[in-house]
Amino acid sequence: MLLPCVSPTKYIARYLDSIFGSLGYLTVLISLTYSQDVATGAASGFPLSDPCPLREILPVGVHTFALLTNGYQNPRDIFSYLSAWLALVPQALCIVYVTLIWSSREVEVILMFVGQLVCEILNFVLKRWIREERPKRGFYNATVMSFFAPVIRPANETNVHRNVW
Amino acid sequence: MRQMSTEMYGKGYGMPSSHAQFVGFFSLYFALFLLLRHAPNPSTSQHATTFLERVVLSILACLGAGAVSVSRVYLNYHTPKQVVAGCAVGIMFAVFWFSFTSYLRKHGWIDWALDFPLARHARIRDLVVSEDLVEAGWQRWEARRKLKRREDSGASRKSI
Numbered sequence: 001m002l003l004p005c006v007s008p009t010k011y012i013a014r015y016l017d018s019i020f021g022s023l024g025y026l027t028v029l030i031s032l033t034y035s036q037d038v039a040t041g042a043a044s045g046f047p048l049s050d051p052c053p054l055r056e057i058l059p060v061g062v063h064t065f066a067l068l069t070n071g072y073q074n075p076r077d078i079f080s081y082l083s084a085w086l087a088l089v090p091q092a093l094c095i096v097y098v099t100l101i102w103s104s105r106e107v108e109v110i111l112m113f114v115g116q117l118v119c120e121i122l123n124f125v126l127k128r129w130i131r132e133e134r135p136k137r138g139f140y141n142a143t144v145m146s147f148f149a150p151v152i153r154p155a156n157e158t159n160v161h162r163n164v165w
Numbered sequence: 166m167r168q169m170s171t172e173m174y175g176k177g178y179g180m181p182s183s184h185a186q187f188v189g190f191f192s193l194y195f196a197l198f199l200l201l202r203h204a205p206n207p208s209t210s211q212h213a214t215t216f217l218e219r220v221v222l223s224i225l226a227c228l229g230a231g232a233v234s235v236s237r238v239y240l241n242y243h244t245p246k247q248v249v250a251g252c253a254v255g256i257m258f259a260v261f262w263f264s265f266t267s268y269l270r271k272h273g274w275i276d277w278a279l280d281f282p283l284a285r286h287a288r289i290r291d292l293v294v295s296e297d298l299v300e301a302g303w304q305r306w307e308a309r310r311k312l313k314r315r316e317d318s319g320a321s322r323k324s325i
Binding site: 007127 | 237239266
C-alpha cells in the first residue's frame with residue numbers, strides 16, 4: 001500500500017500547522033490589500049463602494065494606512081500621527097493571538113481569542129441595532145476635506161451611482 | 166454642497182466604537198488572567214513574574230487601551246460617548262467571558278475538550294495557568310546544556 005494507514009484525526013492534526021499559518025497570512029494580506037485599496041482609491045477618486053465583511057467584523061485600521069500614506073494627517077500635529085498608528089493596535093493584537101496560538105498551543109490563549117471574536121460579533125450586532133452615525137464635520141475632517149477636495153471626486157458618471165456622494 | 170465619501174470618516178455606524186470595545190476586552194481579560202488565574206508554581210519556576218510585576222503589566226495594558234480609545238476621539242472617528250460605550254461593552258464582556266471560562270475550568274469542560282484525539286494530536290495544552298512558559302522552556306534547555314557540557318568534559322578527560 002502506498003498510503004500509510006493514518007486515522008483521520010491524525011491526518012487533520014498534521015495539517016493544522018498549515019491551516020494556522022494560512023490564516024495568519026490571510027489576515028495580514030487582506031488587511032494590507034484593503035488598506036492599499038483605500039489609499040489608492042481615495043487618491044485616485046475611486047473610493048471603495050463594496051463593503052468588505054471582514055472589515056466590518058475585524059476593526060481593521062484601513063483608514064490608518066490612508067492617513068499615513070496619503071498624508072491626511074496634519075504633519076505639524078504629532079498626536080494625529082500617533083493616533084493613526086494606534087488605530088492599528090487591534091490588527092497587531094490579532095496577529096499576536098494567531099502567532100501565540102500557533103507557537104504555544106495554550107488553551108487559555110485560544111479561549112481568549114474566541115472571546116475576542118465573540119466580542120467583535122457583539123459589536124457588529126450592536127452597531128446595526130443602535131444605528132448611530134459617526135461624527136460628521138469636526139475641525140479635523142473639515143481641514144482634511146477642504147485640502148483634498150480637488151482630488152476626491154468621482155472619476156466618471158458610473159462611479160456616482162455606486163458611491164455615496 | 167456635495168456629500169463626501171464615507172471612506173473619509175470611517176465606515177458604517179459609530180456606536181459603540183469597535184476599537185474601544187476591542188482594546189477594552191483585551192486589556193481587562195489580560196489583567197484578570199494575570200491577577201486572578203495565572204499562578205506560577207514557586208517550586209518549578211523561581212524566576213517567574215511576581216504579583217507586583219503582573220499588576221504593573223495589567224496597568225500598562227489598561228493605559229494602552231486608554232490611549233487607543235482617546236485616539237479615536239482625537240481623529241474624530243467617534244464621539245466621546247461612542248468610545249465610552251465601546252469601553253463599557255468591552256469591559257462587561259471581558260468580565261462575562263472570564264466568568265464563563267472559569268466555569269468551564271471549574272466543571273472540567275476544558276479537561277474534557279483536551280482529551281479529544283484532535284486536541285491531543287494538535288498538542289493543545291493547558292500549562293500557562295500554573296507555569297511560567299519562559300521559565301519552563303529555559304529550565305529544560307539549561308538542564309540539557311549542563312548534561313552536554315558534563316559529557317564533553319568527560320570525553321576530553323578520557324582522550325587525555
